[in-house]
Amino acid sequence: MTTEKIDNISVTTQANVYFDGKCISHGITLADGTKKSVGVILPASLTFNTGAAEIMECVAGACEYKLAGSDEWVQSSAGESFSVPGNSKFDIRVAAGFEAYHYICHFA
Structure with missing residues (x-):
């Protein structure tokens, strides 16, 4: 199931741009x-790079990701998620010509 709305939140209005x-x-x-x-x-x-463990939830679009220590690229699409250990890293790619990858990062 894809999260479509999150109620009762406080939003940091200045974007993080990476x-x-x-x-x-x-x-x-x-x-x-x-x-x-x-x-x-x-x-x-x-x-x-991650500090805390993360769960990346895809809400639209798609990506491929590769966790540290793995050579395998795995696809993630809307309604799917993947977990990343804390104090680690992951590679992520969104193919040119495809819809952007929209996500919610849940910190564990």
Whole structure:
């Protein structure tokens, strides 16, 4: 199931812009203090480092990702998610000519 709406949140209005604008996100805080980010990745191949563990939920578009230590690219589309360990990294790519990858990053 794809998350379409998140109620009762506080939004950081200044965007986080990474990789020369290829990834743009906003931080959100839920009423219970849980933090997440909501963003979009435009066509590109990028590498992200993690502090905390993350769950990347795709809400629109698609991407391929590769976790640290793996040689396998895995596709993720709307309604799917993947987990990334804390203190790690992952590669993500969105193919040129395809819809941008829209996501919610759930911090564990």
